[in-house]
Amino acid sequence: QLRLVESGGGSVQGGGSLKLSCVASGYVGYCMGWFRQVPGKEREGVATVSMHFGGKSYADSVKGRFTISLDNDKAMSLQMNGLLPEDTATYYCAASAYRDCLEPINSERYNVWGQGTQVTVSS
Secondary structure, three states: OOOEEEEOOEEEEOOOOEEEEEEEOOOOOOEEEEEEEOOOOOOEEEEEEEOOOOOEEEOOOOOOOEEEEEEEOOEEEEEEOOOOHHHOEEEEEEEEOOOOOOOOOOHHHOOEEOOOEEEEEEO
16 A cells, blocks of 8 residues: 655744655655645645656645655655745645646545645744
């Protein structure tokens, strides 16, 4: 069974940067992605990347600030710059076994999830 492990969360002041990483235990499938969730709110898509042709998709709220990258066929990262207090959330790495996983960013197209890592941005 595929497992995903995130790392790199933490606390930072507004305007700062963090880099999240995700490592998979085996074959991933078609896409990997980052999602985030705040207690009491729905899970929000942040960014996705195709494992086969490198295509990327971003939520409007993070465009120009966040960059998703494939490190190899089992690992990806999310470079987050210009962090804002509203970026505070638990960030989840996810993998998709479905073809239509890149855009629009849809958590229902992702079938394997990591345990989450907390990102806190202070003002």
